Amino acid sequence: MKIEQLHKLFLECNSVCTDTRKLKVNDMFFALKGENFNGNTYAEQALNNGAKYSIIDEEAFNTKEQTILVNNVLETLQELAAFHRTFLNIPIIALTGSNGKTTTKELINATLSQKYKTTATIGNLNNHIGVPLTLLSMTKNTEIGIVEMGANHQKEIEFLCSIAKPDYGYITNFGKAHLEGFGSVEGVIKGKTELYNFLIENKKTIFVNGNDAIQIEKSKQANTFSFGNDDKFNIQIVFIEAHPNVKVSYNNLTIESHLIGEYNFYNIAAAITIGNYFKVDDSAIKKAIENYIPNNNRSQVLTKGTNNIILDAYNANPTSMQAALLSFEKLNNSSKVAFLGDMFELGKDAELEHQNIVNLIKTLHFKAILIGENFNKTKNSSSKIGIFKTFDDFKSSFDFSKVENATLLIKGSRGMAMERILELI
Template identity: 45%
Template sequence: MQYFVYFYLAVDYLCYKIKTMTIEQLYSRYKELPLISTDTRNIIPGCIFFALKGEKFNANAFAGEALERGARLVVVDEAQYVADERCILVSDVLSALQDLARYHRTQLNIPIIGITGTNGKTTTKELLHAVLSQRYKTFATKGNLNNHIGVPLSMLAVDESTEVAVIEMGANHQREIAFLCDIAAPTHGLITNVGKAHLEGFGSFEGVKKAKGELYDYLKAHKGILFLQGDNPHLQEMEHARHVEQVVRYGFSGDNDIVGQLVNANPFLTITWRLTAEKESIHTVSTQLTGSYNAENILAAAAVGNFLGLSASEINRGLQEYTPTNNRSQVVKTATNTVIADYYNANASSMAAALDNIAFIDANQKTIILGDMFEMGDESSVEHQKLVEKTAGISAARKIFVGRAFYAHQHTDAEFYETTDEAKKALQAHPITGSTILLKASRGMAFERLMEML
């Protein structure tokens, strides 16, 4: 009994001592070796482990394991897991991580470019990284670390040698972009576009515009630089409602500061771009990207690069060198087909753009394989039906729809399968050869299983 009394007195003492730790004190510990981990499977010796919680996990229970694997400190929010002085007890681990990232941002005096949008934000982020890296030590969000956990982790990965950072911001509810801006404090920003995605959380297309527009609100309030796709009526409307002070416009009409023209998209994109102020200097760049919808993402990277002082040759070199990965507008040549692998994500806007692109491409034979879009809310049925109807005007040898949402709109002029496994069996029984194939779906459809058949 006496042992337990001493134990709880010791824990109480640790709690008292650690609860008085300020964010500045925690930051000083982070600066000793600025490595952060939230997963015991990826512990880097000397890191600080943040024991986050989720609906199905509680990393507090793995604090001891993190220390055993080499973590220098662990941050927990349950007193029972405070083992010794290496454990920092806070009221909420996630808030502590976010506060640490927010404080770290105040110590950085560099341009931070915030990117959000319904479609294309990851591709644009990668293009920006490729371009800006031609001159600057550039950091860009890794993978899809773009939410309330990912953005803090991204910011804490920005070190003192970084000269410019590109931070991707995702959202599926109101006020999320505002919250992420409060952490990342972008000095520059752009919204790639707005469309029908995450409608369960946003409620409507107007809800999407309101949520994404929180980036514009931040830039206006903090006198930041906005890069605007000047031909997009929705983005123009959103900017006009706020009157951001400093705006750099890019697009395909002569009213923009940087004007582009799509030269070829069959299947890889070649574009020209020029500064409106220098009409005689036209720059041509051939890329490894497919999809005419990516032309504006290429222009966005050129606009940011030019604004930050890069030469046209540096910009073009970055654009040419960028190779898409992770099944985002990626052209994959298999033994028998050419596949436009674009099944990392999907929504009504990106699906329509992908169909426009496959219709534009010159190919002897085309195949369309679409999978369900997730998080479409009450508009799911209508939006899936629209896509089925849209394919009717596209010439293709086979049109294949996969998933329960599409299956509800089946008709005799196409193939419909309720599951990816059923579609895979159909492709095994009736293989596709010699075709240019659009393969697009939400990530949850696991379309990589279909790639094996193509």
């Protein structure tokens, strides 16, 4: 079946689905395969549960009129998404970066939705499956699409751009993330700037943080719209040491966010800039950012008992960990404790980067509890740092009754599930 024909059938459906547990009536089911499952085996069940069509790639499961046999289900999903994107012909904003992608995407969406009907990536569905699903969730009512793109090796962003064909792009930053796949920070820069390369080649627009030398250098040949100290949009941070929430000043407005840490300043600034570019009123921009409440373990501020908690445990890498610690240092609370979990996907640099974090903590003025096999391998002579090899070791040994009237930072890679600490406090 040609992709044009499949797209006509797709338009008959409410949405697409890849998981029968989340299937809704009149969905188009795509029988994807994974290491431990074969979606083809669920194709008939999907139809019985109300799917309008099931897309399969194994002849043995072509048992009903509503099953559609293709060569490769994943490739078909991607081709359909690319076709649908062209069919809609709406502005698409793509963003990637080492840190802050999802928060920035949420802020941009909150800002633009003050004026436009937007569709944005849900959660962090930002890979070779998530991007197509995001595009296929857009409808004729969508006025602007916002697509988050993640990557852990070269050519991924390039591939995602070939599907989403963005008109605008923003890179949050370049940091020490996914070093195992990218090989080095230079590899990270090369991989992330594949977004710039696409936009430059297609004469599209790049949003640039004018205070980031790498962004400036890599976007020299592009149509740019920038913000920063020396640019048209001069957005300043207003940081109060006694409180973690970030405030910014812009066009004689003060915007107080619910986001913690100076590292979120540029995420907010990008949303302000993009909102301004698309002519969202300043008052609406202020409303959008001030009403945005972070969730899902990202930059959340909580209270349990007598303790204030900064929960930033969705993920971590050396760059984001350092930024979080330096921001935590600036809070002038007398009693502070950082609970940090291992950082993953660092490959050969894992030992060095964990030691760097330990060395940094030694220069700061708060206690730290480090959890994980990588942190356990570090050299530490400081009495203010405690290290546990596993979370179970920490859970059985650490006495939370001694932590009172304190401010706590909780951060680590997703695999460490550091939010479990909340159950112990």
